[in-house]
Amino acid sequence: MLKISTQLEEVLNRALTKVFPKEDRSPETSSILTRDNLVPASKPEFGDFQINCALSLAKEIKQPPRHIAQQIADQLQKDNDFLQICNAPNIAGPGFINLSINSQTLISEIYIRLKDKRLGVPLKKFSAAQEKVEQNNRVIIDFSSPNIAKEMHVGHLRSTIIGDSLARVLEFCGYEVLRINHVGDWGTQFGMLITHLKEVVPEALHKKDVVEISDLVNFYRQAKKRFDEDEDFQKKSRSEVVNLQAGEEGSLTAWQLLCNQSRKEFQKIYDRLDIKLNERGESFYNKFLVDIVDDLKNKNLLINDQGAKCIFLDGLLGKDGKPQPIIIQKSDGGFNYATTDLAAIKYRLTKSPDGDGAFRLIYVTDAGQASHFFGVFQIAKLAKWIPRNCQVEHVPFGLVQGEDGKKLKTRSGETIRLVDLLDEAIQRAKKDLKDRLKTESRFENESFIDKVSTTVGISAIKYADLSQNRVSNYQFSFDKMLSLQGNTAPYLLYALVRIAGISRKGGNLNVSSKNIQFNEPQEWALIRKLLQLDCVIEEVEKELLPNRLCGYLFELSQTFNRFYDQIPILKASEPSRTSRLALCAITADTLKLGMSLLGIPTLDRM
RNA sequence: GGGGCUGUAGCUCAGUUGGAUAGAGCGACGGUUUCCUAAACCGUAGGUCGUGGGUUCGAGUCCCGCCAGCCCCGCCA
Numbered sequence: 285m286l287k288i289s290t291q292l293e294e295v296l297n298r299a300l301t302k303v304f305p306k307e308d309r310s311p312e313t314s315s316i317l318t319r320d321n322l323v324p325a326s327k328p329e330f331g332d333f334q335i336n337c338a339l340s341l342a343k344e345i346k347q348p349p350r351h352i353a354q355q356i357a358d359q360l361q362k363d364n365d366f367l368q369i370c371n372a373p374n375i376a377g378p379g380f381i382n383l384s385i386n387s388q389t390l391i392s393e394i395y396i397r398l399k400d401k402r403l404g405v406p407l408k409k410f411s412a413a414q415e416k417v418e419q420n421n422r423v424i425i426d427f428s429s430p431n432i433a434k435e436m437h438v439g440h441l442r443s444t445i446i447g448d449s450l451a452r453v454l455e456f457c458g459y460e461v462l463r464i465n466h467v468g469d470w471g472t473q474f475g476m477l478i479t480h481l482k483e484v485v486p487e488a489l490h491k492k493d494v495v496e497i498s499d500l501v502n503f504y505r506q507a508k509k510r511f512d513e514d515e516d517f518q519k520k521s522r523s524e525v526v527n528l529q530a531g532e533e534g535s536l537t538a539w540q541l542l543c544n545q546s547r548k549e550f551q552k553i554y555d556r557l558d559i560k561l562n563e564r565g566e567s568f569y570n571k572f573l574v575d576i577v578d579d580l581k582n583k584n585l586l587i588n589d590q591g592a593k594c595i596f597l598d599g600l601l602g603k604d605g606k607p608q609p610i611i612i613q614k615s616d617g618g619f620n621y622a623t624t625d626l627a628a629i630k631y632r633l634t635k636s637p638d639g640d641g642a643f644r645l646i647y648v649t650d651a652g653q654a655s656h657f658f659g660v661f662q663i664a665k666l667a668k669w670i671p672r673n674c675q676v677e678h679v680p681f682g683l684v685q686g687e688d689g690k691k692l693k694t695r696s697g698e699t700i701r702l703v704d705l706l707d708e709a710i711q712r713a714k715k716d717l718k719d720r721l722k723t724e725s726r727f728e729n730e731s732f733i734d735k736v737s738t739t740v741g742i743s744a745i746k747y748a749d750l751s752q753n754r755v756s757n758y759q760f761s762f763d764k765m766l767s768l769q770g771n772t773a774p775y776l777l778y779a780l781v782r783i784a785g786i787s788r789k790g791g792n793l794n795v796s797s798k799n800i801q802f803n804e805p806q807e808w809a810l811i812r813k814l815l816q817l818d819c820v821i822e823e824v825e826k827e828l829l830p831n832r833l834c835g836y837l838f839e840l841s842q843t844f845n846r847f848y849d850q851i852p853i854l855k856a857s858e859p860s861r862t863s864r865l866a867l868c869a870i871t872a873d874t875l876k877l878g879m880s881l882l883g884i885p886t887l888d889r890m
Numbered sequence: 891g892g893g894g895c896u897g898u899a900g901c902u903c904a905g906u907u908g909g910a911u912a913g914a915g916c917g918a919c920g921g922u923u924u925c926c927u928a929a930a931c932c933g934u935a936g937g938u939c940g941u942g943g944g945u946u947c948g949a950g951u952c953c954c955g956c957c958a959g960c961c962c963c964g965c966c967a
Contacts, residue, residue: 768929
């Protein structure tokens with residue numbers, strides 16, 4: 285509907301200019317008329333679009349709103365382009381103008397979708413010539429970002445899933461997306477890890493990758509325990525940090541070993557979730573940190589406070605009500621994460637070969653970091669590291685909570701490992717499937733059962749997360765996400781399975797007929813839903829809210845299920861049979877495309 | 891103390907620049923299967939949109955106050 289809506293906007297503006305000539309407009313009238321006055325209809329029964337400006341104009345030009353609406357509607361009907369696209373406009377209620385697209389236009393859009401792999405979603409065009417400043421199309425999405433030597437847990441779930449989906453949407457729109465995994469691979473915790481490693485497996489320091497640490501988490505715990513209990517160990521650990529930062533060879537080898545071990549574990553999860561990421565951890569920015577501090581110093585932004593180099597921002601207050609500093613360099617000379625984040629911003633926005641040359645930076649992290657990013661972005665602005673036409677944004681999300689409304693934990697109160705979460709979802713999906721096979725006396729082999737339960741389990745976890753507005757906290761529930769009814773992954777998957785079933789039973793989904801016809805309201809409802817895809821994707825691109833796409837796919841599945849339930853397809857006579865198969869084909873393509881943008885795989889049978 | 895987010899049906903949540911009678915799903919209750927997977931579909935009940943003001947033709951949406959919950963706030967990331 286994107287194309288149609290653009291066309292209609294032009295038509296409407298022409299009509300508004302005729303009815304309200306520009307030279308006669310008061311400033312207020314003019315501001316009302318230059319808004320986007322064509323909006324999607326608020327309810328299906330009102331048609332496809334509505335125009336509300338008659339109501340806002342009424343007081344200003346002292347005419348009854350219905351009278352104004354009538355004038356606009358009359359003018360619209362004098363326009364040939366309008367008559368081509370729409371049925372006669374309706375004036376409703378106090379002065380709304382309701383527009384509905386005529387059948388020929390809808391059908392011709394359907395023909396276009398049958399041949400278009402992008403299903404009508406435009407590819408962004410980036411032309412350097414168009415923009416005065418060298419504009420590129422590179423976006424960086426910073427997401428997932430687990431810590432080396434620790435295990436991925438629920439906390440990483442949302443960032444990973446939401447970040448991946450946003451990356452997929454922006455890629456599809458035509459942006460060049462750099463998916464950055466800003467892993468925690470540097471910092472004081474490595475002192476204790478390396479010290480512990482040196483004592484437990486000393487040979488690890490001389491040869492690369494000879495050691496396999498099977499249980500890195502346990503290893504971390506042991507190191508932490510010793511660090512907390514043993515003073516001598518603490519001393520060694522601190523000096524080990526210095527060694528590492530100085531680039532001492534043995535320490536570097538140990539550090540790399542730890543990183544590699546972790547990397548392998550992370551990769552297992554990413555593979556299962558089908559998520560692609562480029563690792564570029566905090567350590568990458570080490571070499572820039574000194575320059576960052578110098579640059580800030582030269583710009584007179586740094587203030588020395590109790591030995592630490594700080595920046596005080598307006599309006600940032602601490603617990604005691606005093607101004608709250610952001611520490612750029614600690615009193616011992618070490619750097620903080622704020623410094624690393626600043627270096628990252630600068631690097632990412634700097635043109636190649638000295639940086640990534642991106643124009644938009646997106647950080648997918650929990651909402652708790654909002655003030656941190658606010659501060660860091662402010663500093664980057666003050667330091668003039670954010671060029672014009674570039675944008676830097678924090679995309680926050682809420683906590684994952686258990687069904688008790690509290691932060692999700694195991695029964696014993698520990699953080700839940702991501703692996704366990706995935707395994708449990710799959711296991712539950714498997715049980716559901718097996719129960720169902722039994723009650724239906726169906727037989728399926730093990731590989732089918734495995735494939736279906738894996739797909740259902742993983743999709744359920746992803747979809748449950750994505751379908752919620754990311755800003756609010758999210759209540760995690762296996763029962764709800766795996767439920768076969770409601771706004772869940774299995775419900776969407778099932779709609780696709782139904783279409784695949786039609787194809788198996790002899791329905792040719794490769795429709796090339798030139799004689800497509802529709803008569804039933806269920807058909808028109810499905811057509812209208814199908815044509816909304818482009819608008820929805822544009823919205824997700826702009827608002828970075830994947831739940832909008834989920835909501836759309838759910839509505840589409842509902843509309844399809846109604847159609848499927850109430851209208852015969854294979855048994856219909858021509859040309860209805862082929863026409864309905866065409867709708868099935870586009871529905872399947874739309875669902876598959878939409879779900880692929882959510883990072884969710886689909887099935888033919890389940 | 892300062893800042894952020896949230897508050898909508900019994901439960902979990904949508905609600906796009908302010909627009910028509912506030913929407914889904916689950917749960918509850920009732921109905922539908924000689925037919926493409928009933929993992930579906932149809933119907934009924936259920937609301938002072940936390941609260942009090944304000945802005946206006948019109949507010950869940952914008953502004954101000956208050957209440958409740960969660961989160962963040964100096965050398966961890």
